[in-house]
Amino acid sequence: MPIITPIMRISKHRITATEVARLAGVSQPTVSLILSRNPKARIAPETRQRVLRIAEEIGYRPNRLAQGLANRRSFAIGVIVPGFDNPFYVSVLSGAERVASEAGYAVLISESRQVDVVQHLEALRDRQIDGVILAGIAASTLPPRALDDLNVVLINQPSDRYSTVAGDSLMAGQIAAEHLLSLGHKRIAFIGPANAIPAYRFRERGFVQTLRAAGVGMPSELLRRANATIADGFSAMRTLLRMPEPPTALFCANDLIALGAHKACGAAGAQLPRDISLLGCDDIEIGTLVAPELSTIAVPQSELGARAVRLLLRQLEQEDPMPPVTQLLPVRLVVRGTTGPAINPAGGER
């Protein structure tokens, strides 16, 4: 143990509050009181100044782990998403990270391909995580107690047990239908996942219901199932294009599917939007990369993440558990290059 000047450190030795206290000639709790806590603590101004100065001088920084242990909280939140291959979740994460880090919270990420969500949750629990944001993972598919005594905010799925931030998926479907109908389309298809996360189901429901209300049915062969990926969108679209009487318009449960469909159209020589109108949902950035650019329903992705964190943090302040709240964010139609007027009003002459 080196005998150096009182203040100098050869690094390595971490600077603790005790250290500061010693140099300031006060007790360690006093330092703690001054440094981190509510300004209600009544401290002699001069003492406060001295402690602050010394802390500053020797570069004291509280150990968050120790704080966590004492406080029984970690000032960290977890964000669980199904995968980063969907830019939607990346944007959500980005928004969440921004707000969280501004508030001094760390963000622990887990990319969970459905199966290991439970393990990730346990790992987060072990770290005394303050809260968890679940995006793209249906809470209802988790084992019953997986989320117990965990502060949770869901993204894009309704729930009466947990707080939720979501884009208005039902409305998205409705807007999509209205757009395609207003263009004169009558033979309209949908591609979306089968047993998937709630947002997709709502988009589908809103879409189909609105069509039906307008007297435009959707024959079952025009309702295609595909996972929410480019590849599956591609093959689903190929199937549609090979039908004797393909649809003149198509709504996809998300942009990835739509981009797959876009590609399939290109490969099959179908002109967008002349031969077929294509509409996605989410408004991920790469939709503007393809030609023609993808028409879509914009969902405020990073805003979802940002709000989810704010909601979570608000829940953390309260000590009595808050009743779950739901924030439904508006979506809006973004018409770009892949939707246009129906050419064959009655269909069938292709």
Add this chain to the structure above:
Amino acid sequence: MPIITPIMRISKHRITATEVARLAGVSQPTVSLILSRNPKARIAPETRQRVLRIAEEIGYRPNRLAQGLANRRSFAIGVIVPGFDNPFYVSVLSGAERVASEAGYAVLISESRQVDVVQHLEALRDRQIDGVILAGIAASTLPPRALDDLNVVLINQPSDRYSTVAGDSLMAGQIAAEHLLSLGHKRIAFIGPANAIPAYRFRERGFVQTLRAAGVGMPSELLRRANATIADGFSAMRTLLRMPEPPTALFCANDLIALGAHKACGAAGAQLPRDISLLGCDDIEIGTLVAPELSTIAVPQSELGARAVRLLLRQLEQEDPMPPVTQLLPVRLVVRGTTGPAINPAGGER
């Protein structure tokens, strides 16, 4: 729902090692010894069994914060990237997360737009982070002591102070040049960032040097500066296309730039690859979305992240600081639709 034995907790009350010890009739440190540590601990087999059984029964899980405090480490690593708008970093992150979480490490993310890297680093330090992975951020641009006594692995940049995992950028440039040369191109351009992270500079250098070695110079008007984004790639390309004598081939410092260029070609009516050959670098997935698909130099993105974490973990095992190592991963040419033979061998007849 299991039978409620006297042991059952009404939740809330966290189960601690002391709890287990009490039930097993041993001391708490003994529990700790049995549960978490090296099997070298000599414990009576029956005691061990009993403790393990009870721990299992009441669902004991060690508090990672407490472990961290005692161990002076957190079993967490930080990953800092400039932004998630470049899919390259997302893939790196994804690879890193996978390996880290398999090893029981948490991943704290920071999306740092250059300015606040230092603050993020301090926040991570406060959390007793075990190590940091820096991707897309030039270590040399950080203030001198920003990385002090931090376990660091850099991605895609050389360093003699820190360990590094990188794609072979020099080679990437060389391969790019050889590919375009072999197609017969003579009038060749490059678009890349000016004062940017090392990888881009090396790609440029390898490219230019190889061209020069082949006797093909690059006039300064064919060397365009642009940030590594789609938008900037777009406008740089537009400038090139408006020249009296545009290049017949083009290499971009990364795929985002190339995709912007791709779009600019589409907008200007230039046919790829007939009028111009376009080559990107990275091989991000969306390069296959556009038509024609983007030719590129593939960099093993998630592998970079995965290896960076493995390297970091290895460094953590060692207690004597390891000398920094550098792993250079091979890159490879991926010819898709945007590169083809030169039409005007001598150039100038366009």
Add this chain to the structure above:
DNA sequence: TTGTAGGCGTTATCAC
């Protein structure tokens, strides 16, 4: 206004 005592849940170091 400040110091003392005790605790958060682990791990490490020793005696026994």
Add this chain to the structure above:
DNA sequence: GTGATAACGCCTACAA
């Protein structure tokens, strides 16, 4: 083999 005892660095009482 096992159990006290003492850290780890902070925070919350409560007493002075």
